[in-house]
Each structure stands twice: as structure tokens, then as C-alpha cells.
Amino acid sequence: xxxxxxxxxxxxxxxxxxxxxxxxxxxxxxxxxxxxxxxxxxxxxxxxxxxxxxxxxxxxxxxxxxxxxxxxxxxxxxxxxxxxxxxxxxxxxxxxxxxxxxxxxxxxxxxxxxxxxxxxxxxxxxxxxxxxxxxxxxxxxxxxxxxxxxxxxxxxxxxxxxxxxxxxxxxxxxxxxxxxxxxxxxxxxxxxxxxxxxxxxxxxxxxxxxxxxxxxxxxxxxxxxxxxxxxxxxxxxxxxxxxxxxxxxxxxxxxxxxxxxxxxxxxxxxxxxxxxxxxxxxxxxxxxxxxxxxxxxxxxxxxxxxxxxxxxxxxxxxxxxxxxxxxxxxxxxxxxx
Amino acid sequence: xxxxxxxxxxxxxxxxxxxxxxxxxxxxxxxxxxxxxxxxxxxxxxxxxxxxxxxxxxxxxxxxxxxxxxxxxxxxxxxxxxxxxxxxxxxxxxxxxxxxxxxxxxxxxxxxxxxxxxxxxxxxxxxxxxxxxxxxxxxxxxxxxxxxxxxxxxxxxxxxxxxxxxxxxxxxxxxxxxxxxxxxxxxxxxxxxxxxxxxxxxxxxxxxxxxxxxxxxxxxxxxxxxxxxxxxxxxxxxxxxxxxxxxxxxxxxxxxxxxxxxxxxxxxxxxxxxxxxxxxxxxxxxxxxxxxxxxxxxxxxxxxxxxxxxxxxxxxxxxxxxxxxxxxxxxxxxxxx
Numbered sequence: 001x002x003x004x005x006x007x008x009x010x011x012x013x014x015x016x017x018x019x020x021x022x023x024x025x026x027x028x029x030x031x032x033x034x035x036x037x038x039x040x041x042x043x044x045x046x047x048x049x050x051x052x053x054x055x056x057x058x059x060x061x062x063x064x065x066x067x068x069x070x071x072x073x074x075x076x077x078x079x080x081x082x083x084x085x086x087x088x089x090x091x092x093x094x095x096x097x098x099x100x101x102x103x104x105x106x107x108x109x110x111x112x113x114x115x116x117x118x119x120x121x122x123x124x125x126x127x128x129x130x131x132x133x134x135x136x137x138x139x140x141x142x143x144x145x146x147x148x149x150x151x152x153x154x155x156x157x158x159x160x161x162x163x164x165x166x167x168x169x170x171x172x173x174x175x176x177x178x179x180x181x182x183x184x185x186x187x188x189x190x191x192x193x194x195x196x197x198x199x200x201x202x203x204x205x206x207x208x209x210x211x212x213x214x215x216x217x218x219x220x221x222x223x224x225x226x227x228x229x230x231x232x233x234x235x236x237x238x239x240x241x242x243x244x245x246x247x248x249x250x251x252x253x254x255x256x257x258x259x260x261x262x263x264x265x266x267x268x269x270x271x272x273x274x275x276x277x278x279x280x281x282x283x284x285x286x287x288x289x290x291x292x293x294x295x296x297x298x299x300x301x302x303x304x305x306x307x308x309x310x311x312x313x314x315x316x317x318x319x320x321x322x323x324x325x326x327x328x329x330x331x332x333x334x335x336x337x
Numbered sequence: 338x339x340x341x342x343x344x345x346x347x348x349x350x351x352x353x354x355x356x357x358x359x360x361x362x363x364x365x366x367x368x369x370x371x372x373x374x375x376x377x378x379x380x381x382x383x384x385x386x387x388x389x390x391x392x393x394x395x396x397x398x399x400x401x402x403x404x405x406x407x408x409x410x411x412x413x414x415x416x417x418x419x420x421x422x423x424x425x426x427x428x429x430x431x432x433x434x435x436x437x438x439x440x441x442x443x444x445x446x447x448x449x450x451x452x453x454x455x456x457x458x459x460x461x462x463x464x465x466x467x468x469x470x471x472x473x474x475x476x477x478x479x480x481x482x483x484x485x486x487x488x489x490x491x492x493x494x495x496x497x498x499x500x501x502x503x504x505x506x507x508x509x510x511x512x513x514x515x516x517x518x519x520x521x522x523x524x525x526x527x528x529x530x531x532x533x534x535x536x537x538x539x540x541x542x543x544x545x546x547x548x549x550x551x552x553x554x555x556x557x558x559x560x561x562x563x564x565x566x567x568x569x570x571x572x573x574x575x576x577x578x579x580x581x582x583x584x585x586x587x588x589x590x591x592x593x594x595x596x597x598x599x600x601x602x603x604x605x606x607x608x609x610x611x612x613x614x615x616x617x618x619x620x621x622x623x624x625x626x627x628x629x630x631x632x633x634x635x636x637x638x639x640x641x642x643x644x645x646x647x648x649x650x651x652x653x654x655x656x657x658x659x660x661x662x663x664x665x666x667x668x669x670x671x672x673x674x
Contacts (some may be wrong), residue, residue, distance in 0.1 A: 042444075066452060068435075074411045074420065075418075075615070080411050080412055081412075083437070084411075084412070087438060087440065087445075091445070096445075097438075098405075098436065099435065099436055100432075100433075100434075100435050100436075101420065101421070101436065103421060103424065112433060112435065115433060115435075116435075117513050149630075170404050201390060217579060223619070224619060229620070252374075256621050277414070282560070282561060283566070284593050284596060284597060286424060
């Protein structure tokens with residue numbers, strides 16, 4: 001096979017060697033090259049059969065240019081949104097990302113983590129709660145830097161998370177302003193983050209002078225159960241006038257349960273979610289929710305990780321970064337009649 | 338740190354060395370050890386701080402024990418279901434899986450593929466349509482074996498896919514038996530698989546003596562557009578009595594559009610999907626659909642891949658494996674009134 005060089009690509013595309021080099025070898029988002037030029041170079045390279053090596057820069061610097069991510073569940077709509085943002089943030093720093101899907105299995109997560117730690121990954125991101133304490137403790141001495149996003153707050157590594165209590169306060173302030181004082185809670189209490197939201201929920205209701213009703217607090221391990229349990233709650237005589245859901249996915253199950261019972265939302269019942277997944281804006285009616293800023297969580301984590309990799313940040317000094325949630329008012333909450 | 342051996346773990350757990358070795362080092366699903374014994378060994382190992390190395394066997398055999406998967410979109414509910422099944426099938430063969438998320442970007446897919454080809458991955462699986470022809474052509478000479486699942490049928494590698502035409506026939510036979518002869522089509526025609534389904538749809542309708550109405554064929558690039566376009570179709574005077582959707586996700590958008598217009602499903606309108614994603618059984622009403630057997634696709638692909646890795650199968654001889662779809666009748670289809 002003839003050895004095609006970037007000089008051939010430059011000649012064919014009618015641009016300078018430097019431009020070809022920038023398009024083919026650099027993924028630094030700060031270098032501005034017009035999309036038209038970029039496409040011309042890439043097309044010329046492809047037509048000539050030039051072997052693009054985007055990791056040339058990484059190899060020169062003795063780094064792989066690849067970070068690893070381990071995600072609890074790619075089916076979780078918020079975590080998969082977060083994965084997409086983490087990958088975008090990594091691309092903006094000129095790094096590629098490969099990931100492991102733990103699928104709720106601690107042994108799988110440990111194997112993937114073990115493998116990434118012992119190979120050529122420059123840094124790792126853990127996304128969602130993973131039970132990998134023992135391996136993380138051992139990896140502190142050696143191995144690449146690791147950052148956790150929305151993980152277990154007791155992990156011995158730097159954390160990036162949303163201010164859960166603040167998010168619950170935003171939701172409750174909104175519902176209380178609308179005249180609701182009998183408010184239910186729906187969430188999967190297996191997750192540490194949801195337990196934190198429940199504590200904040202109870203504390204803040206009491207702080208506002210309302211007594212949380214234990215029979216209105218629903219624990220559901222999956223969205224089928226969330227549907228069933230919210231249906232049962234809406235049917236009971238002392239049903240609350242509003243429901244706070246610790247995830248949008250569960251809020252969508254609760255909306256389906258209301259539909260099923262011919263209850264109108266928001267006229268008969270207000271429902272508020274948490275996360276702001278893609279489906280939230282798209283549900284019928286569109287869901288009022290507390291937005292976890294996925295992009296900000298991702299950028300914060302990747303900024304930390306690249307700082308640790310470059311040695312410009314010290315892992316000890318960065319134990320926890322908290323980003324602010326935001327209330328997104330759509331059409332599932334209204335004044336209590 | 339004291340060096341903990343498996344003898345220490347065996348003594349603590351009160352089992353034989355061989356049992357500890359099997360639990361800790363082997364992930365061969367064919368070796369039966371009781372869950373109780375397994376947990377006892379794992380707990381003893383953890384309490385003693387034994388460093389589990391699940392890849393010891395792989396290292397001995399000069400293999401990494403890891404396969405790579407590149408997926409078009411982890412947000413696609415069918416592809417993410419497929420990823421889970423591929424990982425399970427890999428685990429059953431004692432292999433771990435790491436993946437790249439192409440996120441519809443051919444350059445990202447090429448970089449991830451390039452990286453996996455040039456590193457220690459034993460084999461690769463491409464999931465969904467990825468535009469990586471040029472790199473695949475070059476990797477045929479060297480590099481690990483690669484299998485594609487539900488990908489572009491023109492790829493120069495062994496393929497595993499569902500019999501799309503058969504799936505369309507199952508759906509149309511069902512609708513025609515229920516008395517429907519004005520049937521619409523909704524899908525994202527950017528995808529090759531959907532274009533195949535549309536061809537089969539038109540051909541089979543004609544074969545059955547009906548003329549497909551071009552104005553009833555809807556192309557939508559995302560589920561928001563799918564909602565809008567199906568709403569517009571349901572509102573028009575000559576609306577079809579049934580809609581065939583080339584994916585369950587779009588069928589769910591169409592159901593929401595029907596709800597929005599106060600049309601009753603299946604009384605006023607029959608809707609049928611394709612894929613059988615988790616949400617299909619859970620929708621309101623539960624969705625009638627054509628099941629793509631994700632588990633069978635995954636097992637077929639991993640069986641091929643491990644055969645290629647072991648050298649017991651020849652990649653040339655295995656150009657295409659087709660699995661049979663299945664009609665799942667739920668509650669969104671009924672007799673035309």
C-alpha cells in the first residue's frame with residue numbers, strides 16, 4: 001500500500017500542511033477551523049486512504065488520550081444524559097472516552113475498574129452509585145485519578161454532585177406557594193441520593209409547619225411498582241393534592257397512573273419531578289421538574305479530572321464540588337382547588 | 338501491605354483452594370457453585386483485602402479477556418437493551434466488555450474503533466448503524482475479529498440481524514386480519530433498517546392487493562417530529578385506520594398524539610410497533626409490537642465472535658446470520674369498526 005502523507009492530503013484539499021495537521025491530529029476545541037475546510041480535508045484524507053491517527057499527540061505526550069467511565073445503568077435516562085455530556089466535555093478537552101456498563105452489579109464494576117486502573121486510561125469517571133469502595137481504597141496509592149459524579153458521598157475520591165436538598169426546597173417552595181400542604185413523596189429508597197432527598201423533604205416540610213404523612217411516602221424499586229403504588233395512593237380517600245417524585249422517570253409513571261384513573265393533571269393533582277431528562281419536556285402534559293444540570297456536572301468533573309492528570313490540581317484539596325439545581329416550571333403543577 | 342493468598346481466603350471461608358480459585362478467577366458460567374458458597378468466598382476475600390484478579394486466566398492465555406462494543410446511541414431504547422444482552426452473553430463466555438458511544442458521530446466511532454483495533458481488545462462488536470466503512474476495510478488485513486449487529490448490511494464484516502421483511506409481514510398480516518386496509522407507516526428513513534422495513538411494507542401491501550398511500554408514509558427524524566407528524570395524520574380527513582411504526586419509540590409518540598386528540602386506542606385507531614423495548618409492555622395501553630429478539634441477536638454475535646477469536650470459525654464463511662422476529666399482541670390493535 002502506498003504511504004499517503006499529510007502533504008498529499010494538503011495538496012488534494014488545497015490547504016496548508018498546518019491546516020491538515022490541525023484537522024487530523026488535534027481535537028482541541030479552541031482551534032477554530034471552518035466546517036467547510038474541515039470537511040474538505042477529511043474528505044480528501046478519506047479519498048486518498050490516509051490513515052488518520054488522532055492519538056498521535058497523545059502518544060507523543062506518553063498518554064493514551066483516553067479516559068474511562070463506569071456507569072451504573074445506561075437505561076437510566078438521567079445517567080445516560082450525563083454520559084453524553086461527560087463524553088462531550090472530554091472531546092472538548094481533546095480526549096476520547098470508553099465506558100463500562102456496571103448494570104447494577106458490583107462485581108462487574110470492580111472488574112471494569114480493575115482493568116481500567118491497570119491499563120492505559122489517563123483518568124476515570126464513575127457515574128451514579130457504584131459499590132466499589134474496596135478497590136477505590138486500594139487504587140488511591142497508585143493508578144490514574146478518579147472522579148465520581150452523583151455517586152455515593154462516602155467514596156474516598158473527589159465527588160461532583162447536585163445540591164439535592166436545595167432541589168427539594170425549590171420543589172416544595174413551588175408547591176406550597178400553589179397552596180398544597182398535603183404532599184406525597186415517590187422514589188427508589190435503595191439509592192443514597194433518593195434517601196438524601198427524602199430527608200430534605202421531611203425536614204423542609206416540618207420547617208414550613210407541615211407534618212409529613214408517612215402513608216404518603218412511597219418506596220418503589222422500579223417504574224412498574226412506581227405506577228402501581230402511585231395509583232393506589234391516588235385512589236385512597238386521604239390522597240395528597242401534590243406528589244414530589246425523586247426522579248422524572250417515576251414522575252412519568254405517576255402521570256400514567258393518573259391518566260389510568262381519569263384524573264386530570266394539573267387540575268386534580270400536581271406532580272413534580274427531579275432530573276429534567278429529555279422525556280420531561282415531551283411528556284403529556286410537559287413535566288414541571290427540578291433540573292440537575294447535567295452539562296455543568298460533566299464539565300466540572302472533566303475539569304477536575306484533567307487538572308489531576310496534568311498535575312495542576314491536587315486530589316486531596318478537591319473533596320466535593322456541588323452544582324446548583326434549577327426549578328423548571330412546565331404544566332403538571334397548578335394552584336390547589 | 339501483607340500479601341494475602343487464596344490459601345488465606347480458603348481458610349477463612351472454610352472451603353477448598355479449588356473452590357476459592359473457581360469463584361475468584363473463573364467466570365465460566367458452566368461451573369456450578371452455590372450462591373451461598375460464592376458469597377462466603379467473596380466476603381472472606383474482601384474482609385482479608387485479597388486483590389481479586391479476574392483476568393489472571395486471560396493473561397495466562399495471552400488474551401485480555403475483554404471485548405469492545407461500539408454503539409450508535411445509548412439513548413436508543415432498543416440498542417441499549419441490545420448492549421445489555423451482548424454484555425450478558427460476553428460474561429457467560431467469561432469475557433468482560435467495554436464500550437464506545439458513537440453518539441451518531443462517524444468521527445467518534447472511527448476514533449474509538451481505531452483505538453480498540455490497535456490495543457488489547459480480543460474482539461469487537463458494532464451495535465447499530467455506524468459509518469465506519471473505510472476503517473473496517475483497512476482492519477480486515479489485521480486487527481481483532483469484528484461482528485456487526487443490526488448494522489449497515491453493506492459492511493465488509495460478518496453481520497447479525499433480524500429478518501426485517503418477515504417482521505413487517507407479521508405486523509401487516511395481523512392488521513389485515515383485523516380488517517384494516519388503510520395502513521400508515523411511521524419511521525426514521527435516515528436508518529437503513531427502516532428503509533428496508535418501508536420497502537417490505539410497500540411490497541407486501543401490494544402483494545396483498547392494497548395500494549400503499551404515499552401521503553400516509555411519515556418520515557420523522559426524532560420522536561418530537563414523530564409526535565407532530567402522526568398528530569397531523571390522525572387529524573386529516575382520509576386518516577388510515579391503523580399505523581405501523583418502524584420502532585416502538587415512535588409508536589409511543591404516536592400513542593401520545595392519539596391521546597392528545599382524544600382518540601381512543603385501539604377503538605378508534607390501531608397502532609403497532611417494532612423492537613419490543615421495555616417500555617412497550619408498560620405503555621398505556623400496552624403496545625402490540627414485532628419483537629426483535631435482543632438476547633438471540635446478542636448470543637449469536639458473541640458465539641460468532643468467540644469462534645473467530647478461538648479460530649474455530651472462519652470469518653469468510655459467516656457473512657450473515659438472521660434471527661426470526663416474533664409478533665407480540667398486546668392492547669393497541671383491534672378489529673376495524
